[in-house]
C-alpha cells in the first residue's frame with residue numbers, strides 16, 4: 106500500500122485547496138520556517154483519526170480550521186482527503202484505491218468518509234489498525250519527537266513496540 | 271566582566287588537558303556530532319557550581335569524570351578552571367582576574383578554589399549570584415533547551431524572569 | 436501474547452544492533468527489558484555504544500548521536516513490521532555531514548520497499564529524493580505548494596506524472 | 599519585591615515586543631502575567647504573532663518560529679540585565695536562511711557590549727564569529743580542540759593573539 110495523494114482545504118494554514126501527489130519512493134517537503142510543512146504532517150495524522158489535540162499542536166480540535174490572517178477571514182470548515190493504493194490488499198476493503206476523508210465544522214460537527222460513503226471515526230481507526238499507521242506507531246515522526254523517543258520513560262516506550270508486535 | 275579562558279582536564283570526553291581562549295566578542299565552537307562541544311557547555315555550568323546531574327546530562331555526578339574508551343583507562347579526577355576578567359568590578363572580589371576551579375574525585379571528594387584558595391561550593395555560588403550566571407538564568411542555553419523555554423509551564427517560566435529582576 | 440511480544444522484541448533487538456553498527460560505522464547497540472520476568476509490563480532500556488567509546492547512559496550521548504540512535508530504532512521497528520509509508524519531520528536536523536550521508540544511504544535502501552515522505556532543510560537530503568515539494572506563503576499566513584521538481588534520475592517517472 | 603518584579607517585567611515586555619518585530623521583520627509579541635493581581639506568584643504567558651498571521655497559541659507556531667520567539671525572549675532578558683557572557687548551544691539549528699540572517703544581525707549588535715560563545719553547525723553563523731574553535735576526536739572518545747581560526751576582518755586581533 107502506498108500514499109497516492111492528499112488534499113487539504115481549510116486545514117490550518119492551507120486556506121485554499123492544495124493537492125500533493127507523492128512519489129512511490131522518497132518525497133521531500135521543503136520550504137521556509139512557518140510555511141506549512143509540519144501542518145501537512147498534522148493533516149495526515151488527522152485524516153487517519155488522530156484525536157489528541159496536543160499531538161496536533163493545538164489546545165482544541167477547532168484550531169485545525171483555518172482561522173484567518175490580517176487580510177483574510179477565518180473559514181468554517183477544515184477538510185482533508187487522503188487516497189491510498191491498496192495493492193496486496195493490506196487494507197481490509199475490496200477496493201484497489203481507498204480514499205479517506207475527514208471534515209470538521211466550526212459548529213463542532215465532524216464528518217468521516219471512506220470512498221465517499223459516510224462512516225464513523227471508529228471505522229476509519231479500524232481500517233488502519235494493524236497497518237503500522239495507527240496511534241502510537243513509529244511511522245509518523247513529528248518535528249522534535251526524536252528526542253522524546255529516547256528520553257521517554259521506559260514504560261512509555263513500550264507503546265511503539267506493542268504496535269510492532 | 272568577560273570569560274578569558276577555560277581549562278578542562280579529565281572532564282567528560284576531555285581526557286587530556288585542553289585550554290580554550292575566548293574572543294571578547296563572538297567565539298564559535300564547531301565540530302562533528304559527539305566530538306565534545308556540548309561537554310564544554312557542561313564544563314562551564316559545572317565550574318559555576320551546577321548541582322543538578324540532570325542538567326549535566328548524567329545520572330550521577332561521578333559521570334562527569336572521564337570514564338575511559340576501548341583503548342584508554344578511566345581517570346580518577348575531573349578538573350575545570352575558568353578565568354574571568356573582572357573589569358567594572360562586577361564580581362565582589364578585589365582582583366582584576368578571577369580564576370574559579372572545581373575538581374571531583376572518584377572517591378566522591380570535591381574541591382572548589384577561587385584564585386587558588388580552597389573554598390566551599392557555597393562561596394562559588396555566592397560569587398556569581400546576581401551576575402546573571404547563576405542557576406536558572408538565561409545566559410547559558412543548552413542544546414534542545416529552546417523548546418522547553420517555550421513549552422515550560424507558565425509557572426516554571428517565572429524562574430528566568432526572577433533572575434532578571 | 437507474551438510469546439509474540441518477546442519474539443518481536445528479539446527481532447527488533449537484532450535489527451537494532453545491525454542498523455546501529457551501520458549508522459555509526461561501528462559500535463554496538465541493544466534494547467533490553469528492564470524486568471525480564473515481566474515481559475508484558477516491563478519498561479524498555481536502550482543502550483548505544485558509538486565506536487571506540489564506552490557505554491554511558493543514552494542521555495549523555497550528544498544531540499547528533501541520540502538522533503542516529505532513534506533513527507536506528509525507528510528503522511529496526513520498520514524492518515520487523517513495515518508500515519505502508521513513513522513520514523519523517525526534520526529527523527535529520529541535528530546531523531553533521533558524515534552522519535547525514537550514512538542516514539541517507541540507509542534511507543535509500545529502505546525506500547526500495549517502502550514509501551518515505553521527508554521534511555527537511557538539508558540540501559543533501561533534498562538531493563536524495565525523487566520528488567521535491569516546495570511549500571511557501573507568498574500571501575502571508577496562507578500556504579501554497581509551489582513546485583514539484585523531479586530528480587534527474589527519474590526521467591521516466593516525470594513523463595508519467597506529466598502525462 | 600513585587601514593585602521591582604513588575605518594573606522588570608514591563609521592561610522585558612517592551613524589549614520583547616521590539617526584538618520580535620526585528621526578528622520576524624514585522625509582527626508583534628508580548629509577555630503577560632496570567633494573573634495580574636498576583637504578580638509574585640502568577641505564571642507567565644508568551645504570545646507571538648508573525649507578520650500577517652493571526653495570534654494562535656505559541657504551541658502551534660512552527661519549529662523555526664518558536665526558536666525565533668525564544669531568541670527574542672532571551673535577548674530581551676539580556677537587554678534588561680546583561681550577563682557577563684552568553685553561551686548558546688545550537689540555538690540556530692531550526693532556522694532557515696532568512697531567519698538565520700536576522701538572528702546573526704541581532705547577535706552582532708548585542709556582541710558589541712557582551713561576549714558570546716556559540717555552538718553551531720551552520721556555516722553562516724561561523725562566518726559571523728571572530729574566533730572559531732574546532733573540537734574533534736581523532737582518537738575515538740577523546741576530545742581535542744584542534745584549531746583556532748580568526749576571521750579576516752580581525753587582523754589586528756589575530757596579531758594580538760599571535761603576539
Ligand SMILES: Nc1ncnc2c1ncn2[C@@H]1O[C@H](COP(=O)(O)OP(=O)(O)OP(=O)(O)O)[C@@H](O)[C@H]1O
Pocket residue numbers: 116117118136137138139140141142143144145168169170171172173248570576648651654658659660661662663692
Ligand atoms: N488554524 C490555523 N489557521 C491559520 N494558520 C495556522 C493555523 N494553525 C497553524 N497555523 C500556522 O501555521 C504555521 C506553522 O506551520 P508549520 O508548523 O507547518 O511550519 P513549518 O513549515 O513546519 O516550519 P518550520 O520549518 O519552522 O518547522 C504557523 O505560523 C501557524 O500560525
Ligand SMILES: Nc1ncnc2c1ncn2[C@@H]1O[C@H](COP(=O)(O)OP(=O)(O)OP(=O)(O)O)[C@@H](O)[C@H]1O
Pocket residue numbers: 281282283301302303304305306307308309310333334335336337338413485488491495496497498499500529733739
Ligand atoms: N564521562 C565521560 N567520559 C568519556 N566520554 C564521555 C563522558 N561523558 C560524555 N562522554 C561522551 O561525550 C560525547 C558527547 O559529547 P557532546 O555532547 O559534547 O557532543 P557534541 O559535540 O555536542 O555533539 P552534537 O553536535 O551531536 O551535539 C558522547 O559520545 C559521550 O559518550
Ligand SMILES: [Mg+2]
Pocket residue numbers: 142143144248660661662
Ligand atoms: Mg515544521
Ligand SMILES: [Mg+2]
Pocket residue numbers: 307308309413497498499
Ligand atoms: Mg551538542
